[in-house]
C-alpha cells in the first residue's frame with residue numbers, strides 16, 4: 001500500500017475510534033475494552049450469568065468481559081485464561097495459558113474442583129489482513145472451545161462464543177447443534193456492523 005494511502009487509512013481509523021460511542025462509554029465506566037458491552041448485551045438477552053456461577057472466561061485479555069463477570073458473580077468463582085498476560089481484576093483468577101495446550105483442561109478442573117456453569121469465549125486469532133484466513137483461524141479456536149466445553153461444562157451449563165460468518169460458519173454451527181440442545185446466534189449492537197463476528201449462545205449438553 002502507498003504511504004499516502006496508509007496515512008489516510010490510519011487517520012480514518014483514529015477518527016472512527018474517537019467517534020465510537022462504546023469506546024467513550026467504556027472509558028467513563030472504567031472498562032478495559034469496548035468488548036464489555038458485548039457481554040452485557042449477551043447476558044441481558046440470555047441471562048446466563050447468575051451471582052453464584054462457576055464461570056470461565058476464555059481469551060480474557062485485556063479484561064473487559066472479566067470485569068463484567070467480576071461485578072455480576074458475587075458468590076461464585078471466575079477463572080480467566082489468555083495467552084497474553086492480564087493485569088489483575090478483583091474477584092477474577094487468571095491463568096496465562098493456551099486453550100490448545102494438553103494441560104489446560106486439567107488446570108481448569110483443578111481450579112474449580114467441579115464442572116462449570118458458564119463458559120464464555122471471546123477468543124480470536126491475531127489478524128493477518130486476510131479476512132478469510134482470520135475467520136477460519138478464529139472459527140478453529142471456537143471449535144476447540146466447543147470441544148473443551150463437552151469435558152468441563154455441567155450438563156445444564158451455558159456456552160457463549162465469538163465466531164465469524166465465514167466460509168466454515170456452517171461447520172461450526174453443525175458442531176454446536178450436535179453438542180448442545182439449544183443453539184442461538186446473536187450479534188450485539190456493540191459489535192461493529194462491518195465485522196463478520198457474531199456470537200453463539202448454547203445450553204444443555206446433549207448426552208454423548
Ligand SMILES: C[S@@+](CC[C@H](N)C(=O)[O-])C[C@H]1O[C@@H](n2cnc3c(N)ncnc32)[C@H](O)[C@@H]1O
Nearest residue numbers: 035059061062063064065083098099122123124
Ligand atoms: C478479542 S480479544 C478478547 C477481548 C476480551 N474479551 C475483553 O473483553 O477484553 C481475543 C483474545 O483471545 C486470545 N486468544 C487467542 N487465541 C487464544 C488461545 N489459543 N488460548 C487462549 N487465548 C487466546 C487473544 O490473546 C486475545 O487476547
